[in-house]
Amino acid sequence: MFAIAVIAMIYHMFYGMQKSYGNLEGALAIMANGALILQFPVAHSFLLSQRGQKILSLLGPKDLAISLSTTSFTIVASIQLFALFMLWSPSKIVFELPFEFLIYILPILYCLSWFLLIVATIDAGLEVQSGALGWISVLARKKPKFPELPTTGLYRIIRHPIYASFFLAVLTVPTWTADQIVVSLILGGYCIFAPILKDRRLIERHGEKYLRYKNTTPYMLPSKIIK
Known part of the structure; x- marks a missing residue:
């Protein structure tokens, strides 16, 4: 489900959301699209909170709830993203790029952004990010062992490379539409x-260890401007 959601994001943003399958128009389209775009950040942030974690624990068998918490979170997030990008109702308002060279540059930058996001995901621990850790733990009949605080790879340069890479992706889409x-x-x-x-x-979660990392590693820009 995680991979399907990622593919849906890459494909539909590449075409400026004009290939999505929603067919609403007018005010209904605006309301439906508004709900689709807002449900992800709101629910995603909530499910990462303590209350949200309790709700996630109810989604699986009681004796496996803790082990499958990361899996449940990833499944829910994947469904949210899949719904957003598949059910969006296109406005069909397409803008021309102001400069011809952007036709060639933006696809390259867009692909590069997704490449960086994939690298950052691997650096952070692919098992956790993809939701596979839960099932791996269940099959091994042991508690999930979360990876150490990532401080290597892209995490050596900035603290939040996944967010930074996705931010670049939404800025470098080749097709710009309303x-x-x-x-x-x-x-x-x-x-x-x-x-x-x-x-x-x-x-x-990590206490002093993360504070030291935070004080020496920039937020999202590879500089000392933001900490």
Whole structure:
């Protein structure tokens, strides 16, 4: 499900959300699209909270709830993203790029952004990010062993490379439409501010170790400007 959701994101944003399958028009389309775009950041952030974690524990067998928590979270997030990108109702308002060279540059930058996101996901621990850790733990009949705090690879350069890479992806789409502007504004904004909450969670989880990492590694820009 995780892979399907990622493919849906890559494909539909490449075409500026014009290939999505929603068929609503007018006010109904605006309301439906608004609900689709807002449900992801709102629910995603909530499910990462303590209350959200309790709800996730109810989604699987009681004796496996803890082991499958990461899997449940990833499945829910994947369904959210799949719904957003598949059910969006296109406006059919397409903008021409202001410069011809962007026709060639943007697809390259878009692919590069997704490449960086994949690398960052691997650096963070592919088992956790894909939701596979839960089932691996269940099959091995042991508690999930979460990877250590990632500080190598892209995480050596910035603290939140997954968010940064996705932010680049929503800015470098090859096809710009009214729909894509909305998607880029909402999801791009989420990418900028959501890591603030993630920092807080990681401080609670790792304590002084994360504080030292936070003080020496920039937020999302590979510089000392943002910490």
